[in-house]
Amino acid sequence: MAKVLIIGGGGAGLVSALSAHEAGAEVVVMTKTLPTRSQTSMAQGGMNAVLGEGDSVANHIADTLKSSAGLGNEKQIAFMCENALDAVRWCNTMGLPFSRDASGEIARRRLGGASAPRACYAQDYTGLKLLHTLYDQCLKAGITFLNERFLLNIIVDEQSNRALGATCLNIPTGDVEEIRAESVILATGGYGALYGRHSTNSVGSTGDGIAAAIRAGARLADLEFIQFHPTALKSSSILISESARGAGGFLLNAKEERFTDELGPRDVVARAIHDEIVSGGAVYLDIRHLGEKFIAHELPQERKLAQIYEGIDPVHDLIPIKPAAHYSMGGIEVNNECMTSVSGLFAVGECANHKTHGANRLGGNSLLELVVFGRHCGKNAAEFGENKAASALENNQITKDTNYVNEVMSFSNQIDFYEKQETLAEVFYTNVGLVRDNSGLNAALDVISQIKKELPLMGPKDKSKICNTNLVEFIEFGNKIELSEIIAISAINRSESRGAHYRGDVPARDDALFGAHTITWKEDGVLCTNLMK
Amino acid sequence: MKILVKRSHEEEPQGYEVDFENVTLLTILNHVKTKVDPTLTYSQGCRSGVCGSCAVRVNGREVLMCEYKPRDGDLVEPMRNASVIRDLVVESSAVERFNRMANTWSEASREGNVSEEAMHGIETQSDCILCTACYSACPVYAVNPDFIGPFALTRVWRYVSDPRQSQSDAKIAAIQTSGIWDCTLCGECVPVCPQGIAPKQDITMLRTKSSMLGYMDPNMSFGGGLDFGSPMF
Numbered sequence: 001m002a003k004v005l006i007i008g009g010g011g012a013g014l015v016s017a018l019s020a021h022e023a024g025a026e027v028v029v030m031t032k033t034l035p036t037r038s039q040t041s042m043a044q045g046g047m048n049a050v051l052g053e054g055d056s057v058a059n060h061i062a063d064t065l066k067s068s069a070g071l072g073n074e075k076q077i078a079f080m081c082e083n084a085l086d087a088v089r090w091c092n093t094m095g096l097p098f099s100r101d102a103s104g105e106i107a108r109r110r111l112g113g114a115s116a117p118r119a120c121y122a123q124d125y126t127g128l129k130l131l132h133t134l135y136d137q138c139l140k141a142g143i144t145f146l147n148e149r150f151l152l153n154i155i156v157d158e159q160s161n162r163a164l165g166a167t168c169l170n171i172p173t174g175d176v177e178e179i180r181a182e183s184v185i186l187a188t189g190g191y192g193a194l195y196g197r198h199s200t201n202s203v204g205s206t207g208d209g210i211a212a213a214i215r216a217g218a219r220l221a222d223l224e225f226i227q228f229h230p231t232a233l234k235s236s237s238i239l240i241s242e243s244a245r246g247a248g249g250f251l252l253n254a255k256e257e258r259f260t261d262e263l264g265p266r267d268v269v270a271r272a273i274h275d276e277i278v279s280g281g282a283v284y285l286d287i288r289h290l291g292e293k294f295i296a297h298e299l300p301q302e303r304k305l306a307q308i309y310e311g312i313d314p315v316h317d318l319i320p321i322k323p324a325a326h327y328s329m330g331g332i333e334v335n336n337e338c339m340t341s342v343s344g345l346f347a348v349g350e351c352a353n354h355k356t357h358g359a360n361r362l363g364g365n366s367l368l369e370l371v372v373f374g375r376h377c378g379k380n381a382a383e384f385g386e387n388k389a390a391s392a393l394e395n396n397q398i399t400k401d402t403n404y405v406n407e408v409m410s411f412s413n414q415i416d417f418y419e420k421q422e423t424l425a426e427v428f429y430t431n432v433g434l435v436r437d438n439s440g441l442n443a444a445l446d447v448i449s450q451i452k453k454e455l456p457l458m459g460p461k462d463k464s465k466i467c468n469t470n471l472v473e474f475i476e477f478g479n480k481i482e483l484s485e486i487i488a489i490s491a492i493n494r495s496e497s498r499g500a501h502y503r504g505d506v507p508a509r510d511d512a513l514f515g516a517h518t519i520t521w522k523e524d525g526v527l528c529t530n531l532m533k
Numbered sequence: 534m535k536i537l538v539k540r541s542h543e544e545e546p547q548g549y550e551v552d553f554e555n556v557t558l559l560t561i562l563n564h565v566k567t568k569v570d571p572t573l574t575y576s577q578g579c580r581s582g583v584c585g586s587c588a589v590r591v592n593g594r595e596v597l598m599c600e601y602k603p604r605d606g607d608l609v610e611p612m613r614n615a616s617v618i619r620d621l622v623v624e625s626s627a628v629e630r631f632n633r634m635a636n637t638w639s640e641a642s643r644e645g646n647v648s649e650e651a652m653h654g655i656e657t658q659s660d661c662i663l664c665t666a667c668y669s670a671c672p673v674y675a676v677n678p679d680f681i682g683p684f685a686l687t688r689v690w691r692y693v694s695d696p697r698q699s700q701s702d703a704k705i706a707a708i709q710t711s712g713i714w715d716c717t718l719c720g721e722c723v724p725v726c727p728q729g730i731a732p733k734q735d736i737t738m739l740r741t742k743s744s745m746l747g748y749m750d751p752n753m754s755f756g757g758g759l760d761f762g763s764p765m766f
Contacts, residue, residue, distance in 0.1 A: 033576070033578065033586060034586075034625055034628065034663075036584070036585060036628070036662070036663045037576075037578045037579075037584040037585060037586045038578075038584070039579075041578075041579060041583045041584045041585075041662070042579050042581065042583055042584070089644065092642060092644065092697075093639075093641070093642045093643075093644065094639055094642065095638070095639030095642045095692065095695060095697070095698070097652060097655055097656065097659045097695070098652075099649075099652065100646075100647055100648065100649045100652050101649070102649070103646060104646030104647050104648050104649070105646055122659075123656065125583070125659075125660060128583050128660070128662065129659050132659070132661065132663070133639070136632070136637055136638035136639065136688070136692075137638055137639070139629065139632055139633050139637070139638055140636075140638040140639075145629060147625065148625075172618045172619075172622075172624075202578045202579045202580075202584060203577055203578060203580070204578060236580065238580060238581045239581070301581075301582075301583070304582065305581055305582070308557070308582075308600055308602075309557075311555070418566075418567035418568070418571075460571065461571040461572070462571050462572040462574075464572065464619070466618065466619055467574055467618045467619035467620075467622055468574075469566075469574050469575075469622075470566075470571040470572065
């Protein structure tokens with residue numbers, strides 16, 4: 001029986017786990033917290049699928065392709081959309097408590113950029129309920145969980161370019177461990193947390209798996225494409241779901257006038273909000289006219305969060321909002337089997353680039369992607385492991401990583417990394433945010449290069465071996481720095497505007513020069529980059 | 534404002550003086566960790582009340598740090614009924630252990646239409662974020678560490694009463710020992726739930742369902758007759 005190691009216990013990881021288990025593999029899921037604490041719990045809007053009349057799979061494909069602004073792969077998008085109905089039915093048979101419409105069918109709502117209401121939802125808790133339903137099914141299947149293991153590196157046999165497992169820090173004990181497997185799936189989520197207080201993401205979305213992948217020799221694709229959600233709460237960047245606009249919410253400027261089509265694609269709406277904030281100082285989401293009964297039932301989470309974080313009640317007040325970093329379209333490059341350029345190393349979900357979202361993701365397509373590709377990836381990883389057993393090759397990764405952790409613990413601490421982390425987040429929001437230009441991007445790159453040089457002068461101040469979250473956060477910061485350099489360089493090189501990547505100095509799309517993916521990889525530690533079809 | 538935090542290496546709580554008003558406890562601890570004392574150890578995630586990472590006790594009562602706004606002199610302590618790993622981080626294996634014991638999963642959920650009203654019946658129960666506030670508040674663990682407990686029993690009721698489920702007999706059988714009858718119906722789990730779930734009520738529903746299937750309260754059959762399920766502590 002092949003052993004499949006899955007790194008990450010969010011939606012993508014758990015779907016892959018169930019699928020690999022069903023294909024006969026022994027499955028181990030390693031997560032840096034607990035599975036139910038992952039980013040997926042925060043997804044609100046829904047999961048796209050064509051269920052009824054008045055919509056078609058062809059329309060779903062066309063909407064997704066259009067939104068991807070030339071960087072979506074038509075075959076991959078078709079694969080996702082054609083399997084959407086089956087994915088939603090599969091979730092239903094597992095017990096996901098979808099909301100229902102008057103006829104008793106799974107209820108759907110319209111999200112931005114969609115030509116029909118096709119986001120199947122469970123109130124505004126779609127991600128939470130999907131995640132918990134999956135977790136319960138994993139318990140039923142007897143899947144092994146290794147919780148509170150923080151990924152350090154993928155173990156790769158350099159001779160054969162074959163993944164053999166991974167090393168991790170056992171957070172409670174402080175020990176470095178290795179887990180060997182026939183195949184490894186990265187399902188570690190995106191890198192939105194590098195925008196700090198300007199991100200809707202969980203603090204754990206630090207791109208650990210993507211950084212580990214490029215260190216392991218895998219290629220990354222399109223890291224410059226980061227989606228900004230149009231409506232995050234102004235002071236905390238906490239997400240207010242697109243479903244609030246789908247249900248008829250308005251966007252108002254400082255004069256309390258509408259200024260844009262609320263249901264345009266996210267990149268367009270977010271930039272319109274950005275421009276209004278720059279010129280008028282504020283933008284609000286107005287859902288007062290939807291009424292208390294509707295808000296209390298359909299948007300309970302939004303109401304609670306606005307009350308806690310902005311001190312206002314959306315039933316009676318305008319909600320102050322701003323765009324915030326929300327989703328990483330870029331990620332680990334994978335083929336149509338979800339395998340990376342390292343043999344036996346797979347990636348799925350937000351950490352991967354399945355080329356389904358291209359330059360801009362549609363709301364409701366990320367939960368769909370993780371279910372469709374999770375099922376595909378788990379099965380492929382199990383089959384790969386079954387056909388190509390990994391021999392017990394000697395590998396010194398665990399020794400290297402044990403030494404690395406010891407070394408980090410003795411770093412000099414002349415410079416406070418939390419302060420630098422805030423600097424990075426501010427520079428990224430301003431210079432690598434919704435509107436970018438060459439000089440701003442280069443200034444960001446200078447800041448990154450400086451921080452990179454200074455890393456050995458930072459380090460954890462906490463010297464405890466047991467449960468050292470200061471150490472974990474420092475290594476996460478290292479991953480953020482590693483990825484931020486790639487993002488900035490990719491954004492500088494892409495001297496055009498496309499989807500979520502908008503260059504104020506080059507506002508036009510240029511298919512002749514840039515109608516291709518930004519591929520990045522490392523050779524002997526040196527970052528290489530190229531545009532490839 | 535002064536916040537007191539129970540640290541694992543000291544008997545006396547540590548005081549942190551902070552200059553904040555009307556912000557969440559999590560915002561304050563993040564300030565302390567990044568600006569004052571990087572050794573302060575706690576868990577966090579979504580900042581928005583859905584991941585269940587940041588549950589602690591404030592002045593003896595369970596709260597989510599990302600939703601609670603503290604007052605001067607508040608005492609922050611780790612959750613109960615679990616061993617402390619460090620400061621406010623506790624060992625978390627109870628989630629997996631009790632959910633497995635209670636078979637908290639769908640056996641087979643039928644396809645086809647279901648009415649809005651029928652689904653409303655499990656809406657609140659399926660809002661659970663597994664923060665374990667109810668588990669920490671439950672007094673039964675002092676006498677029975679194997680008690681399946683409030684979050685897992687609510688989860689059982691969520692699946693048993695799902696209108697799409699057909700096979701629930703095995704689930705009911707699995708919660709007869711160290712399960713529904715061990716609950717004292719004291720109701721401590723109800724007010725601490727950040728999602729407004731009432732495990733006590735779900736346990737009562739499971740008792741009724743069990744009685745209909747012919748199960749009996751084992752406490753009653755020992756001839757006591759006087760124990761009406763009131764708390765014994």
